[in-house]
Amino acid sequence: MTANAPITQDVLTLPRKMPEGGKINLVGLTRDQLREALIAHGTPEKQAKMRVGQIWQWIYQWGKRDFAEMTNLAKPYRAQLEEHFDIAIPEVVSKQVSTDGTRKYLVRIAGGHEVEVVYIPEDGRGTLCISSQVGCTLTCSFCHTGTQKLVRNLTAAEVVGQIMMARDDLNEWPVPGARTDETRLLSNIVLMGMGEPLYNFENVRDAMKIAMDPEGISLSRRRITLSTSGVVPEIARTAEEIGCLLAVSFHATTDEVRDKLVPINKRWNIEALLESLRAYPRLTNSERITFEYVMLNGVNDSDEDAHRLVKLIDGIPAKVNLIPFNEWPGSPYTRSSNNRIHAFANIIYRAGYASPIRTPRGEDILAACGQLKSATERARKSRKQIEAEAGLNP
Numbered sequence: 001m002t003a004n005a006p007i008t009q010d011v012l013t014l015p016r017k018m019p020e021g022g023k024i025n026l027v028g029l030t031r032d033q034l035r036e037a038l039i040a041h042g043t044p045e046k047q048a049k050m051r052v053g054q055i056w057q058w059i060y061q062w063g064k065r066d067f068a069e070m071t072n073l074a075k076p077y078r079a080q081l082e083e084h085f086d087i088a089i090p091e092v093v094s095k096q097v098s099t100d101g102t103r104k105y106l107v108r109i110a111g112g113h114e115v116e117v118v119y120i121p122e123d124g125r126g127t128l129c130i131s132s133q134v135g136c137t138l139t140c141s142f143c144h145t146g147t148q149k150l151v152r153n154l155t156a157a158e159v160v161g162q163i164m165m166a167r168d169d170l171n172e173w174p175v176p177g178a179r180t181d182e183t184r185l186l187s188n189i190v191l192m193g194m195g196e197p198l199y200n201f202e203n204v205r206d207a208m209k210i211a212m213d214p215e216g217i218s219l220s221r222r223r224i225t226l227s228t229s230g231v232v233p234e235i236a237r238t239a240e241e242i243g244c245l246l247a248v249s250f251h252a253t254t255d256e257v258r259d260k261l262v263p264i265n266k267r268w269n270i271e272a273l274l275e276s277l278r279a280y281p282r283l284t285n286s287e288r289i290t291f292e293y294v295m296l297n298g299v300n301d302s303d304e305d306a307h308r309l310v311k312l313i314d315g316i317p318a319k320v321n322l323i324p325f326n327e328w329p330g331s332p333y334t335r336s337s338n339n340r341i342h343a344f345a346n347i348i349y350r351a352g353y354a355s356p357i358r359t360p361r362g363e364d365i366l367a368a369c370g371q372l373k374s375a376t377e378r379a380r381k382s383r384k385q386i387e388a389e390a391g392l393n394p
Contacts, residue, residue, distance in 0.1 A: 023086040026059065027164070028157025030206055031213075041084040043077075051077075053215065059087055060216025063164065063173030089161035090115075095169065107165060109134070109158045113151055115194050117162045119170070125187040126170075130162040132204050133195025138229050138264055153200040159207035163189065163217060189219060191226045192247070196264075198231035198238065208242050221245075227292065232268040232276045239281040246280065247290035247321070248273070252300050253308035261300070270312065277316055288317040294325050295336035295344065306347035319354035320345075326360055 024037055034055065035048045043051055054072055058064045065087040067078045090107035093114060097103050103119040115131040134151035136143075163186070167173055170185045189211060191197040197204045208224055211217045224244035228235065238246060252258035258265040265273075277289055291313060295301050309320065322345055325335040336344075341357055348355035 023084060025086050025088045025157050026055065027087055027089055027161055028155055028159070028203075028207065028210070030156075030209065031056065037085070042080055055081075056213070057215055060164075060210060060213065061174070061218070062176050063167060065089075088157070089164045089168075090158055092165060092169070103169070105165065105169070107162065109154065111152075115154070115158075115162075117166065117193060119166050119186070121185070124183060124185075126185050127188040127190055128163060128166050128186050129190050129193050130159065131193030131195055132159060132191055132197040132200045136195050137199065138196055138262070150195070153203060154195070156203040156206040156210070159203055160210045160217075163211055167217075187219075187223060189224045190247075191224075196229055196231060197226050198228045198234040201234050201237065205242050208244060212243075222287070225290065229262050229264050230268050230273045231264070232272050235276045236279065236281060243282065245287060245290070246277075246282075247292055248277065250291045250309075251294050251296075253305045253312060257300055261294075261296075274312060274316070283317055285317045288319050291318055291320045292323060293320055294323045295341050296325050297334045297336045297340070299333060301336040301340050301344055303343065303347060306344045310348060310351040310353070313353070319356070320348045322348075322355060322357045324358065324360055 024041075026034060026037070029037060031052055035052045038051055038055075039045055039048050051073075055070065058070045064070060067073075067081045067085075067087075070078055070081075073081075090109050093106045093108050095103060095105050101121045103121075105117045105119075106114055107117055108114050113134045115134055117131060118129040120127045120129065131154065133153050135149050137150040166186055172185050189208075191204065191208075204226070208226075211219050211224065212221055221243045222245060224242075225247050226238055226242065226244050227247040227249060228238075229249045235246070238244070249262060250258075251261045252265075253270075255265060255269050258270060268276075277283070280289065283289065291309075293300070293309070313320075322341060324341060325331075325333055327333075327335060345355040345357055
């Protein structure tokens, strides 16, 4: 399989035309798609480029959802837009706020499905963790999301709509004509929520292009990090077509252990994954790959694991993000001790790699890494069932 070969799954992605009144949702359309949609519904071709720019700014720079508020468009044209189009984002079903300020949103998308989105504030800024699929197909045994079956891919509108929803809640849309404050409450995006982003590549790509567009949400590509469990054929495309930073859910130093923790390893093993990372087009010391490594007591946290990890990533500009395991009801693992985590981190650090230990956030509302799972889909599995599925029982 070549590096640019598409990954196919039997996963439904909803069409852009929503059933409610047959209107087309403009959110999530690329600039070219928006232009085509406007022309198809009465906008003169000579005006289309200008109209795209105007509507784009109203939606993504100012956060407007009502065509009537787009005051640099003539009233008859606004009425024409209202007749054919909609500006719709996911609906917030509930919001929980952790004692540490972390916000977890349960949002509803088309078809009545739900996904979770997490905002993590820190020092006047904040990171939004967004989802790319309803459920997940990867069944990583340490991850709560992995116990929820995959339902479908999110559309580009539903991916970028999570960012717009969070900006609504943070009251962060600027006022047209007012002085722009460069300090952003929502300063970073991580594609680390529900689902594997590279199994929904085109929609994720289109959504991130919108997020990075300088005439809209305008986030730097270096403030967007895509996390993959190792969909090797799509890794190069991430650099070429999105250009964001890359994180890899690594979590083990042998294929035997990684096969259990991250079953996609059975398709693309550690050697294949590392080979693709060494060839990553944007690989530099300033744009290092982040290796995410969840610390599981007695599973992957030994000194030997740390030394093996150093040898595996030798030559790759990287940092190792150590994640204390965030326990969830029925999980088959426990968190490594603080002493063990720090000993592991020191080995990595002495080898010349940054090895920050992630501070767990939002654990009291199950908003921490690996804990996301839509409320209506929380499985009532016993620990024994989960351990069996993880291959931990004979």
